[in-house]
Amino acid sequence: MSKTYDVAIVGAGVIGCAIARRLTLGGARVVVLEKATDILDGASKANSAILHTGFDAPQGSLELTCIQEGYKEYEALRGQMNLPIDRCGALVLAWTEEQEARLPALMEQAYENGVEDVTPLSRTETFALEPNLNPTLRASFRVPRESLIDPWSAPHAYLLQALLNGADLERDCPVLGGQFDGRHWTLTTPRGDIQASYVINAAGLYGDKLDQLLLGQSSFKIHPRKGQFVVFDKMAARLTQHILLPVPTETTKGIVVCRTIWGNLLVGPTAEEQEDRETANLDHDTLEMLRTKGAEILPALEREEVTSLYAGLRPASEYKDYQIKTHPETNMVTVGAIRSTGLSSALGTAAHVGRLLAELGQETQSLKDPDVPQMEMLAENQTRDWQCPGNQGILCHCEKVTYREAIAVLNDPLAPKSFAGFKRRTRATMGRCQGFYCGQTVQNLLDQKGLEHD
Amino acid sequence: MTDTQLNFDVIVVGSGPAGLSAAIELKRLGVGSVLVVEREKHAGGIPRHCLHSPYGMREWNRLMFGPAYARRLTQDALKAGVDIHCETTVTALKPDGEIEVSSNAGLQTLTGRAVLLAMGARETSRSALLIGGTKPKGVMNTATLQNYAAFSDDMPFKRPVIVGTELVSFSALITCRSHGIKPAAMLEANTRITTRFPCYLTPKAMGVPLFLSTQIVQIHGKRQVEAVTVIGPSGPDTLQCDGVIFTGGFRPENALLRSSDFDLDSGSLGPKIDQYGRVREPGYFCAGNILRGVETAGWCWNEGRKVAHCIVAGLQGNLPPRTQVDISAQASGSDHAIKFSLPQAISPSAPKAPVAFDKLQLRLSDKYTGNVVIGTTTHRISSKPERRILLPLPQSPFSSKALP
Numbered sequence: 098m099s100k101t102y103d104v105a106i107v108g109a110g111v112i113g114c115a116i117a118r119r120l121t122l123g124g125a126r127v128v129v130l131e132k133a134t135d136i137l138d139g140a141s142k143a144n145s146a147i148l149h150t151g152f153d154a155p156q157g158s159l160e161l162t163c164i165q166e167g168y169k170e171y172e173a174l175r176g177q178m179n180l181p182i183d184r185c186g187a188l189v190l191a192w193t194e195e196q197e198a199r200l201p202a203l204m205e206q207a208y209e210n211g212v213e214d215v216t217p218l219s220r221t222e223t224f225a226l227e228p229n230l231n232p233t234l235r236a237s238f239r240v241p242r243e244s245l246i247d248p249w250s251a252p253h254a255y256l257l258q259a260l261l262n263g264a265d266l267e268r269d270c271p272v273l274g275g276q277f278d279g280r281h282w283t284l285t286t287p288r289g290d291i292q293a294s295y296v297i298n299a300a301g302l303y304g305d306k307l308d309q310l311l312l313g314q315s316s317f318k319i320h321p322r323k324g325q326f327v328v329f330d331k332m333a334a335r336l337t338q339h340i341l342l343p344v345p346t347e348t349t350k351g352i353v354v355c356r357t358i359w360g361n362l363l364v365g366p367t368a369e370e371q372e373d374r375e376t377a378n379l380d381h382d383t384l385e386m387l388r389t390k391g392a393e394i395l396p397a398l399e400r401e402e403v404t405s406l407y408a409g410l411r412p413a414s415e416y417k418d419y420q421i422k423t424h425p426e427t428n429m430v431t432v433g434a435i436r437s438t439g440l441s442s443a444l445g446t447a448a449h450v451g452r453l454l455a456e457l458g459q460e461t462q463s464l465k466d467p468d469v470p471q472m473e474m475l476a477e478n479q480t481r482d483w484q485c486p487g488n489q490g491i492l493c494h495c496e497k498v499t500y501r502e503a504i505a506v507l508n509d510p511l512a513p514k515s516f517a518g519f520k521r522r523t524r525a526t527m528g529r530c531q532g533f534y535c536g537q538t539v540q541n542l543l544d545q546k547g548l549e550h551d
Numbered sequence: 552m553t554d555t556q557l558n559f560d561v562i563v564v565g566s567g568p569a570g571l572s573a574a575i576e577l578k579r580l581g582v583g584s585v586l587v588v589e590r591e592k593h594a595g596g597i598p599r600h601c602l603h604s605p606y607g608m609r610e611w612n613r614l615m616f617g618p619a620y621a622r623r624l625t626q627d628a629l630k631a632g633v634d635i636h637c638e639t640t641v642t643a644l645k646p647d648g649e650i651e652v653s654s655n656a657g658l659q660t661l662t663g664r665a666v667l668l669a670m671g672a673r674e675t676s677r678s679a680l681l682i683g684g685t686k687p688k689g690v691m692n693t694a695t696l697q698n699y700a701a702f703s704d705d706m707p708f709k710r711p712v713i714v715g716t717e718l719v720s721f722s723a724l725i726t727c728r729s730h731g732i733k734p735a736a737m738l739e740a741n742t743r744i745t746t747r748f749p750c751y752l753t754p755k756a757m758g759v760p761l762f763l764s765t766q767i768v769q770i771h772g773k774r775q776v777e778a779v780t781v782i783g784p785s786g787p788d789t790l791q792c793d794g795v796i797f798t799g800g801f802r803p804e805n806a807l808l809r810s811s812d813f814d815l816d817s818g819s820l821g822p823k824i825d826q827y828g829r830v831r832e833p834g835y836f837c838a839g840n841i842l843r844g845v846e847t848a849g850w851c852w853n854e855g856r857k858v859a860h861c862i863v864a865g866l867q868g869n870l871p872p873r874t875q876v877d878i879s880a881q882a883s884g885s886d887h888a889i890k891f892s893l894p895q896a897i898s899p900s901a902p903k904a905p906v907a908f909d910k911l912q913l914r915l916s917d918k919y920t921g922n923v924v925i926g927t928t929t930h931r932i933s934s935k936p937e938r939r940i941l942l943p944l945p946q947s948p949f950s951s952k953a954l955p
């Protein structure tokens with residue numbers, strides 16, 4: 098059976114989710130086509146979850162514009178949707194003389210990027226804020242508005258708002274090919290043909306492949322860049338308030354130490370180029386290196402236990418900037434190579450794409466009184482469900498996930514279809530015991546709900 | 552416990568063998584109100600899901616399976632008049648025996664004139680070991696495997712590898728074999744297996760190859776485990792399997808202690824106690840695996856019982872003040888040989904103060920033969936790692952009454 102939409106978005110990563118929301122609120126009939134069983138299963142699955150100000154983004158880049166517009170919109174909508182923010186701020190730390198010499202230029206870049214509230218800090222001033230840093234530190238500067246958010250509930254909320262207001266989502270639905278007849282696209286999927294006036298390529302790690310498939314060519318090539326992380330337990334998160342950044346090098350932003358919104362502490366990511374677009378392999382020696390690196394920055398980390406590991410793939414290309422292109426002859430927009438700031442920029446990128454579509458002639462009429470979803474609050478700096486009456490008891494003890502939270506997730510319109518999806522939404526089994534206590538109980542709960550084993 | 556009762560003579564945190572035996576003994580000794588708080592749905596602790604022996608020998612001179620043992624302890628506790636509150640998690644420990652608990656009712660504060668901490672221990676996860684590869688399903692600890700065996704219709708795999716050769720590793724092996732699972736191999740990084748065990752339980756007798764000097768480095772598979780890469784004496788190799796069981800490497804379930812700023816021993820990762828089982832924070836006692844990773848259930852049961860006597864003495868005002876001076880054991884020939892020793896402090900003795908820890912419990916992290924110095928005394932030992940070693944407590948100036 099074929100269906101007709103105004104816009105078909107290919108890919109339910111954070112970018113696709115945000116675009117779906119923007120266009121739906123703009124009055125378009127939208128479908129999101131996602132090849133994986135779950136949303137957020139590509140690049141968006143694993144990141145550092147920092148809401149960037151863009152202080153270190155390339156000057157004059159589209160990336161910078163999208164990050165800053167995205168930041169503002171996140172601030173504007175997070176209250177209504179019950180999305181968290183931890184305004185911890187970042188410190189850019191100099192450990193050597195050379196690094197110290199580069200701080201002024203980095204601050205200058207921040208000013209020019211419109212991030213004017215950065216402040217230089219002497220060694221003493223830095224230790225007053227972060228007493229657990231390695232004493233060899235020389236100087237730093239502070240970026241007060243760099244913040245932490247929930248990398249799951251935010252994109253989830255964007256897509257949910259689209260769905261609540263009329264958009265459709267097809268999972269397990271890879272786009273295998275497509276034809277543009279001068280007015281409409283017909284996209285081929287295993288679940289039938291999908292017709293749409295416009296197509297948005299938000300295929301992340303497959304952005305170039307999808308352009309080749311639909312347009313016969315791509316103006317960029319994705320070079321997946323892997324980032325590995327080690328995560329420490331809640332106690333380690335007490336060791337620092339700020340996002341601790343190194344002075345970047347030409348090739349990488351370097352290893353970050355920061356808390357997560359859930360009150361753990363992460364060290365990472367690495368930046369490793371690879372061909373494989375699917376698998377982000379963890380490597381023992383690299384994980385050891387991250388552990389050591391973390392303990393160089395915060396010596397007390399030496400004594401802390403690593404509680405979990407993960408790795409993600411950035412959709413990097415040969416270009417530094419985002420590759421957002423309109424294809425006017427074929428009613429298509431490619432939103433490619435959203436490399437390492439997509440979580441921050443998503444809402445801004447979506448607004449930008451909305452404007453590009455309008456230029457292509459897509460009509461907009463904003464919805465009046467759109468429905469706004471309310472998300473579960475999993476942030477450690479907010480009141481959690483385990484502290485409230487009627488929570489039905491705790492399912493996962495390490496991350497203190499309640500049965501009420503678990504059941505809400507299972508009854509959500511975007512309910513997970515797998516253990517992994519459940520885990521990402523609730524954080525159950527993601528804590529220090531890694532399922533020792535609740536692993537089987539969680540599986541039992543999912544079995545009762547008829548969720549597949551994966 | 553009536554819903555409104557918030558104050559108790561003694562509150563016990565954790566309903567494993569240590570917590571329940573203490574609670575039963577407290578009632579037997581005439582303590583008025585004893586509440587056991589347990590975060591799981593049912594009381595009994597780890598033995599609830601251990602579908603195997605040996606349990607019960609020390610306690611009742613009977614060989615039992617874990618679930619029957621857990622039921623009996625729970626029933627004995629209820630019969631003795633102990634209140635047990637399940638699905639109630641202790642989330643913070645505060646001064647003077649005030650504890651914060653979370654349950655369906657939200658947060659509440661309960662107060663015990665004394666509080667016994669018996670939260671047990673857990674195994675080390677794959678993540679803590681920094682094992683590389685992907686994160687498919689089918690990777691777990693022994694306890695999780697046993698939870699599947701005890702409470703699920705399906706087992707999570709058919710042909711896993713078992714990593715480790717501690718006592719609990721053989722529990723994993725037995726649980727597998729009695730549930731239609733044939734492990735692909737048992738792996739041990741060292742040159743010999745860690746535990747002593749009866750020969751009828753050898754992996755070979757169970758049809759499972761044992762690879763010594765073999766380390767797991769990578770786990771492969773997208774959804775379910777498909778294989779693991781190991782490095783053995785003859786280099787890297789791939790083993791086909793559909794699961795990985797990480798066994799042992801027990802560590803105290805100490806997060807509650809850490810978040811409540813209790814002083815921990817960096818060797819045992821448990822709290823620092825004196826010979827009465829007291830920590831520094833007034834009103835708090837400890838027993839069982841929270842003290843040191845792992846002991847047998849019988850040992851923990853006995854420890855709970857003995858600490859109950861000290862708690863009663865404490866309630867009656869018969870315990871001398873706790874010393875703030877720690878003692879420790881030093882191996883003369885090695886800085887690393889000693890993993891931990893407990894108790895970590897010796898308080899003064901007193902005529903009416905029963906001693907729960909009348910021996911120094913020592914555990915090695917490496918094989919060691921040589922002298923161990925405790926205070927002013929020297930002992931000669933020779934032992935393998937992870938074995939229970941008992942030495943006399945350093946002399947104390949007063950006489951004291953050891954418990955059986």
Ligand SMILES: Cc1cc2nc3c(=O)[nH]c(=O)nc-3n(C[C@H](O)[C@H](O)[C@H](O)COP(=O)(O)OP(=O)(O)OC[C@H]3O[C@@H](n4cnc5c(N)ncnc54)[C@H](O)[C@@H]3O)c2cc1C
Nearest residue numbers: 108110112132139140141145147272301324438439440441
């Ligand atoms: C290690 C790491 C750290 C990061 N840290 C941060 C950070 O701190 N802050 C920040 O803002 N950003 C961060 N990022 C960047 C951010 O995660 C990415 O920019 C963002 O996830 C990109 O999202 P996307 O939607 O473009 O791609 P994806 O998430 O890859 O989404 C694309 C989707 O398209 C689907 N798809 C592909 N082909 C098809 C097809 N043919 N048919 C149907 N569906 C298809 C895929 O399955 C996928 O779900 C980090 C990234 C990494 C890897």
Ligand SMILES: Cc1cc2nc3c(=O)[nH]c(=O)nc-3n(C[C@H](O)[C@H](O)[C@H](O)COP(=O)(O)OP(=O)(O)OC[C@H]3O[C@@H](n4cnc5c(N)ncnc54)[C@H](O)[C@@H]3O)c2cc1C
Nearest residue numbers: 565567568569590596597604605641670671839840847848
């Ligand atoms: C897989 C496995 C097999 C074993 N096999 C044997 C065997 O065959 N024979 C043998 O003698 N021993 C065996 N043992 C060891 C034995 O089970 C333990 O020594 C014993 O259970 C320890 O008792 P415990 O009371 O110290 O702790 P546990 O039995 O671990 O009980 C601790 C209890 O505290 C609860 N708890 C923890 N934190 C909180 C909190 N914050 N709030 C409320 N409740 C909390 C836990 O839910 C748990 O129920 C085995 C152990 C394992 C893991």
